Every structure is written in C-alpha cells, then in structure tokens.
Amino acid sequence: MHWQILIALVLGIIFGVTFPDLIKYVEWMGTLFLRALRMIIVPLIFSSIVSGVTGLGSGENLGRMTMKTIGYYLTTSLFAIFTGLILVNLIKPGVGADLGLSAVVEGLDVSRDSFGQTLIKIIPTNIIESMAKGDLPAIIFFAIIFGFFATRVAPSYRDPIVNFFNAIFEIMMKITMFVIKFTPFGVFGIVAALISDHSDNLLVIFGRMGIYMLTVIGALAIHAFITLPLIVRILGKSNPVKHARGMSVPLLTAFSTSSSSATLPLTMEAVEFNSGVSNKTTSFVLPLGATINMDGTALYQCVAVLFIAQAYGVELTIIQQLVVILTALLASIGAAGIPMAGLVIITVILSAVGLPLEGVGLILAVDRILDMFRTAVNVWSDSCGAVVIAKSEGEILKV
Numbered sequence: 001m002h003w004q005i006l007i008a009l010v011l012g013i014i015f016g017v018t019f020p021d022l023i024k025y026v027e028w029m030g031t032l033f034l035r036a037l038r039m040i041i042v043p044l045i046f047s048s049i050v051s052g053v054t055g056l057g058s059g060e061n062l063g064r065m066t067m068k069t070i071g072y073y074l075t076t077s078l079f080a081i082f083t084g085l086i087l088v089n090l091i092k093p094g095v096g097a098d099l100g101l102s103a104v105v106e107g108l109d110v111s112r113d114s115f116g117q118t119l120i121k122i123i124p125t126n127i128i129e130s131m132a133k134g135d136l137p138a139i140i141f142f143a144i145i146f147g148f149f150a151t152r153v154a155p156s157y158r159d160p161i162v163n164f165f166n167a168i169f170e171i172m173m174k175i176t177m178f179v180i181k182f183t184p185f186g187v188f189g190i191v192a193a194l195i196s197d198h199s200d201n202l203l204v205i206f207g208r209m210g211i212y213m214l215t216v217i218g219a220l221a222i223h224a225f226i227t228l229p230l231i232v233r234i235l236g237k238s239n240p241v242k243h244a245r246g247m248s249v250p251l252l253t254a255f256s257t258s259s260s261s262a263t264l265p266l267t268m269e270a271v272e273f274n275s276g277v278s279n280k281t282t283s284f285v286l287p288l289g290a291t292i293n294m295d296g297t298a299l300y301q302c303v304a305v306l307f308i309a310q311a312y313g314v315e316l317t318i319i320q321q322l323v324v325i326l327t328a329l330l331a332s333i334g335a336a337g338i339p340m341a342g343l344v345i346i347t348v349i350l351s352a353v354g355l356p357l358e359g360v361g362l363i364l365a366v367d368r369i370l371d372m373f374r375t376a377v378n379v380w381s382d383s384c385g386a387v388v389i390a391k392s393e394g395e396i397l398k399v
C-alpha cells in the first residue's frame with residue numbers, strides 16, 4: 001500500500017506542476033478522502049477513549065496511564081524544541097533575510113489571546129455542540145470522564161454501556177479500514193491541488209527561503225530519524241525500523257493532508273495491527289497524542305520565532321529563549337491537529353517575547369509546505385509514544 005501512496009504523491013506533484021488548469025478534475029478525490037476521514041473522527045475518538053478508559057478498569061490504572069502518556073509527550077516535545085533551537089542558533093537562517101518578502105496576515109489579534117481560552121474550553125458546556133464542531137480536547141475530556149464513571153455504576157448498567165462503546169469502536173475501525181483503501185486517490189488529489197496552488201512561485205520561494213526551510217527540515221529529520229528511534233529502541237525496547245515500516249500509510253497520509261487529526265484513524269489502525277500495540281493502549285494514547293503531542297509543531301514554532309527575531313535583528317537573551325521554549329511547548333499542546341494551526345499559534349510566542357506579530361508574514365509563504373513535514377513528525381511521535389507506553393505496561397509487541 002505505501003508504494004501506491006508514494007507513487008500517488010509523486011504523480012500528484014507532477015500533475016500539479018504540469019496541468020494546473022486541470023486541477024478541478026482531480027481535486028475532488030482529495031476532498032472526498034478528507035471528508036471521509038473527518039466523518040470518522042468524532043465517533044472514533046469518543047468510542048475509542050470510552051472503550052480504552054473502561055478497559056483500564058481502575059482509577060489507579062487510568063492515573064498511571066495518563067501520567068505516563070503526558071510525561072512521554074512533554075519529554076519528546078522538549079527534545080524536539082532543543083533540537084530546533086540548536087540548529088537555528090548554529091545556522092542562523094534569519095540573519096540577512098529579505099524583509100521585503102513579508103506578507104500581511106489578517107486576524108493576528110484574534111488569535112493572540114486564544115491560548116488561555118483553549119485551556120478553559122477543555123471543559124465543554126455542551127458536549128453535543130462540541131461534538132458537532134469537532135472540538136477534540138472537549139470531546140476527549142468528556143470521554144475520559146464518561147468512561148471513568150461508567151466503571152463506577154452497577155454491573156447491570158455498566159456492561160451494556162461498555163459493550164455498546166466497544167461495538168461502536170469496532171465498527172468505526174472497520175469503516176477506517178475501508179477508507180484506507182482510497183488513500184492513494186486521496187493523496188493524489190490533495191497533493192496535486194496543493195502544488196498547483198503554489199506552482200507559479202515555487203522556485204522563487206525555495207530560492208529565497210531555502211536555508212530556513214532546510215533548518216526546519218534538518219531539525220525535524222534529526223528528531224524523527226535519531227531521537228525518536230533511540231527512544232523506541234532504549235525505552236520501548238522495540239525495533240524502530242520495523243515500527244516505521246508499519247506506520248508508512250499514516251505517515252504518508254499525515255504528510256499529504258497536513259492534519260494529524262484527520263490521520264488519526266489510520267494511525268490507530270497501523271499501531272494496533274502492524275505494531276501490535278493493544279487496543280486498550282492505542283485507544284487512549286493516540287487520540288490524546290493527536291491533540292496534545294506535537295513535536296514537529298513545537299520544533300517548528302521555535303525555529304520560526306528565532307528566524308523572525310534574527311530577520312528583525314533582535315538578539316534574544318537566554319531568558320527570552322527560555323520563554324520561547326516554554327511557550328512553544330504550551331502552544332504546541334494548544335494547537336489543533338489541522339493544517340496551518342501551528343502558524344497562527346506562533347503569534348502567542350511572538351507576543352510573549354515582544355517581537356512584532358507581523359513577523360508571521362515572513363514565514364507565511366513556506367508554512368504550508370513545512371506543515372507537511374512537521375505533521376508527519378507529530379504523527380510519528382504519537383505512534384512511538386504508543387509503543388513505549390505499551391512496552392512499559394508489559395505488552396508483547398510485533399516490533
């Protein structure tokens with residue numbers, strides 16, 4: 001399957017560059033595919049978390065899993081941020097950057113204070129509304145609470161509810177497997193449309209922003225190919241290469257769609273069936289990861305903010321760099337798993353260290369392309385987390 005997706009990706013690029021006028025004839029494939037993935041997400045996440053949490057049994061187990069999961073996610077995000085910080089300080093891609101390249105970005109003030117709001121909105125006032133809007137943090141919060149208390153009622157109530165959500169979860173996974181069959185077509189449509197959107201200025205952008213892009217991609221590569229595999233090998237006592245092979249379909253999909261949320265159904269399927277992580281672990285760790293664990297985004301935000309500082313000739317002190325690290329970490333937790341979410345949240349970090357918000361305009365042109373790489377790293381880190389946590393729970397894996 002991953003060869004078909006890879007071929008679809010390459011064909012999409014060729015098609016987008018060669019026939020930008022014919023895009024409307026192929027774009028619908030990507031649209032349909034994304035719609036199908038989004039259709040799955042809310043029932044899948046809700047049923048998977050309820051089934052995962054009820055499967056954990058006691059509150060003690062739930063507490064332990066939550067601590068482990070959050071601990072893993074924070075640690076790897078910090079590793080990612082440091083990798084980005086080191087590279088951007090060594091390469092200094094922003095020094096002498098062309099400030100004339102910047103574009104005007106609208107709606108910056110709207111996003112400035114949205115981070116605190118994001119935290120508050122984890123508790124939904126109306127769960128049906130949150131589900132209708134696809135508001136994942138609120139859905140996850142409610143599902144955990146619901147699953148936890150479902151195990152606290154009399155067996156005559158508990159058993160049918162547990163069976164009901166297990167059944168929904170199984171059905172959603174079957175639908176996922178069906179949708180996966182169309183991934184190559186979806187990827188072709190999405191990539192062709194994306195490339196044709198950018199085709200007229202692609203080379204100019206690469207020329208002017210090349211060093212910045214290489215810094216981001218280089219740091220992401222170090223994190224994805226060295227740091228995370230080492231964690232899988234040492235902490236997870238598993239084979240990272242085998243695990244990566246099993247993850248090829250979700251990783252290529254993450255790359256093409258730039259959305260870790262949309263990719264979540266495929267990630268869950270691959271981690272469970274190819275890497276052998278139990279249903280109990282995947283259904284808790286992965287939905288949580290898709291919303292709060294974004295190593296690629298955290299790294300990217302850190303590099304981007306330092307790039308902007310360098311371009312404006314602002315020397316950030318160690319304290320300011322620490323503020324960048326901390327806010328990048330929090331901002332990556334708050335970012336949604338959708339395309340370009342990381343870009344908007346950069347404004348939070350910029351205002352935290354007193355840099356002009358308009359600096360976002362500098363990196364706008366290449367954000368969508370870098371989004372593909374960072375989203376793949378986000379998904380890869382979630383899946384490595386599932387392996388590490390499963391192993392620490394004594395599971396026997398296939399990798």
Ligand code: ASP
Pocket residue numbers: 258259260261294296297335336337338339340341342343371374375378
């Ligand atoms: N697109 C990323 C994701 O879905 C988030 C971001 O913009 O960095 O994981």
